Amino acid sequence: MTDKQAHVTHQADVTTNESGELLLENQVCFSLYSAANAIIRAYRPLLDAIDLTYPQYLTMMVLWANDGINVKDMGAKLHLDSGTLTPLLKRLETKGLLDRKRALTDERVREIWLTEAGKALKDKAKTIPYTMFCKSELPFEELAALKSTCDKLLNTIN
Amino acid sequence: MTDKQAHVTHQADVTTNESGELLLENQVCFSLYSAANAIIRAYRPLLDAIDLTYPQYLTMMVLWANDGINVKDMGAKLHLDSGTLTPLLKRLETKGLLDRKRALTDERVREIWLTEAGKALKDKAKTIPYTMFCKSELPFEELAALKSTCDKLLNTIN
DNA sequence: AGCAATTATATTGTGTACAATTTAATTTAT
DNA sequence: ATAAATTAAATTGTACACAATATAATTGCT
DSSP states (O other): OOHHHHHHHHHTTTTBOTTOOBOGGGOHHHHHHHHHHHHHHHHHHHHHTTTOOHHHHHHHHHHHHSTTOBHHHHHHHHTOOHHHHHHHHHHHHHTTSEEEEEOSSOTTOEEEEEOHHHHHHHHHHTTHHHHHHHHHTOOHHHHHHHHHHHHHHHHHHO | OOHHHHHHHHHTTTTBOTTOOBOGGGOHHHHHHHHHHHHHHHHHHHHHTTTOOHHHHHHHHHHHHSTTOBHHHHHHHHTOOHHHHHHHHHHHHHTTSEEEEEOSSOTTOEEEEEOHHHHHHHHHHTTHHHHHHHHHTOOHHHHHHHHHHHHHHHHHHO
């Protein structure tokens, strides 16, 4: 083993075993990736009841707090680009939850406005976060620490 | 506000503000979801160099430690089903990294065996975890805590 | 004013995730 | 032994993510 590899093994032994092997079980990123998938799966039965997917639910949450927001600002909040958002917003429009209007001052800009049905959905979604909190079976402090680390990761990694 | 909703707000104020509103900024699950997406984006330039996607890289990692594993056991390790794995494994087969063989004792079972090229790729992938560790700019202990919480979440939520 | 550069969104194409269903092989129960 | 039940993969269809590119509107520059 080279000096460089020894350093690697020492510094990052979350990721490798004593022989420097790549082990799935030791990968932080794999745990994060699997937990994110599991969370989306856990949301599904709750969101099926209001006919939303998880990304659609996040999008509605942005709109409930920022009605009339444009696609670019929505993308900045959700960390998603127009390639993801355009079709997603069209599907929410088809469901009758929002309208996609062009801004009067700038024809390029698409403003997203909730319909009455879209606004009404907010109330039905209100209990979802607490249900998920219970499903997690984790103490409040641990979830707060998880959020803090994820936010740091997101900020430094991009 | 009902008593039940007051309880919700008190218990889960990571998710809601003082008026009980659903705020994206306060959602643990959204942070986890965004961090997972960000991590996959951060892996991309490293994995492009060896022509793998992140799920393909995870799959190869399983094979490097468990050559000849079948699809079901692979799915249990990766928390993915055959609907995801079958096409993914076919793509890795097309790249010449593995062979998909039927088990002799049970014709239903598909065994996945690394080719020489598949085995050789392991060496090129060795430095990736340490590079990602550096990219995170987080102390080792915080990453270990992150992994621990994600693993707990994955176990309780399913 | 007029043209180049920039910006906002949309489109195209690839690769996941996953529910639901199908197919084929094996096991179980009678 | 054989029909029913179970199991392992594969298939089908929907919905993300995101890179790359295209389109159209606006801004900046001279």
